Amino acid sequence: MEQFLQSAIHGLLATMALPQVGLAAVFIVALVSATLLPLGSEPAVFLLVKADPSMFWPAVLVATVGNSLGGAISWWMGYAAEQAYEQAKRERPPNPRALRWLEQFGAKACLLSWLPVVGDPLCAVAGWLKLPFWPCVAYMAVGKLMRYVLMTASLLWVFPP
Template identity: 25%
Template sequence: VSAGNWLGALTGYALGYAGNWQKITKFTGVKQEKVEKFRGHVIKYGPLLAFFTWLPGIGDPITVALGFFRTGFWSTAIIILLGKVARYIVFGLMVQGAINSNYFVF
């Protein structure tokens, strides 16, 4: 896992943490009631969401949401790190399996 990858996710968390209701309502048009409903899901599934922040396309919005709804910083940071480590392990094993099965013929 690169430190930059993890720190990038934590930057998204910090940006979310710095957010406020007025900015969200002004720039997105989403009402506070709808965001508050979403908050329940983020708080309930926060650790699971944090683990999947490595997913392309949805990982960054997840980290911003985790910060915005003030999930615990250290637990969130550690779970994000574990998710990113798991991604590299799985991808590494997939590549190793492809190489060992002669999938790549040179």
């Protein structure tokens, strides 16, 4: 049984290392990590690029698309949560300082969606506040692209292929 598990794990890892499968894995991990689930996508991007340096731009772009789509999902989750809240006819909670800041900067605040811990909830709050969807997604994509380029390039510089 132990031999079977080792063989299965080795086969799975070998399959995930293939560029065509690796890009799909990077997309899924990036998408899921941009929702409110605690998951980081940078290791998946880095490992794919480390295995095949020619995959730098495809991996970065696929991760950016997946992560931006995950941010868009979070925006819609926030929007739906606000709609459900309004239907329950409760009073809106006091507008704390962070919400006022987000309302002041509008969709441009989504440029910070790449930040750890606060970035993913920021997308949901943007939806809650009904900030314009497409400008929010555009700012999310720019911020996430910059993060992936800088993080992956930095890791490749520290750990050259």
